[in-house]
Amino acid sequence: MKRPIHLYIFAALSTIASILRIQGTFFTVFDEAKSREIFKGIEVEGVDNLVAMAKDSAAFTSNLINKGLVILLVILLAATIFFLFKKANERASYAYIAYLFGTLIYFTYAYIGSLQIAKQYQTTDIYEATKSGALINYGFNIALFVIYFGVTAFFLFRKPKETPTVSQTSTDI
Structure with a gap:
């Protein structure tokens, strides 16, 4: 196998994403006063509902399953x-393909969790907008998975078109 430049690039991008994922999962603390300040300027009904949703979203992001998935992803990326x-x-x-499937599980779990959190909205407009945003985000992550997996699998499984044999080089002196 030749030098896998694509893996170096993908590993660098995945390292950046993992650092952001670690920061969001392990070091984010919910601040209700800050959330109320953000929603104060927006003229939306049910600011208390939005703050409660932000609190539940922060709790979901830092739950035990997300932490376990993030640790697993970091281990797989470190192995790569x-x-x-x-x-x-x-x-x-192979380690990077395992990492990619781990991210697929992570993003699927995040999508399902965001749909459950979105059910808390009392107004249907905000609920539908949140649901649509979660679906667009999930679709974008699936598209990235397909691209990264396709490129990695292509370079891993492609075979040389012609293999040299002894008969080709037997006349060389």
Whole structure:
């Protein structure tokens, strides 16, 4: 296998995403006063409902399942980077594919959780907008998964078109 430049790029982008994911899952604290201040300028009915939804969203983001998934994703990404440094490119590709499927599980869980949180809205307009936003975000993440998986699988499983044989080089002196 040749140098997997695509894996270096994907690992760098995934490292940035993982750092942001760690920050959001482990270090975010809900501040009700700050949330009320944000919603104060918006003329929407049910500010208390919006603040309660923001509180539940923060609680969902930092729940035990999300923390476990984030830790799993970091371990898989670290394994990918480790194999890249050890020049075990095929193992790095398999580790990265495992990481990609882990992100698929993570984003599916986040989508289902956001639909449950969105059910708290009392007005149908905000509920539908939240539901649509969650679906668009999930679709975007699925599209990224397909691109990353497709490129990684292509370079992992493609075979050389022509393999050299002994008969081709037997006349060379």
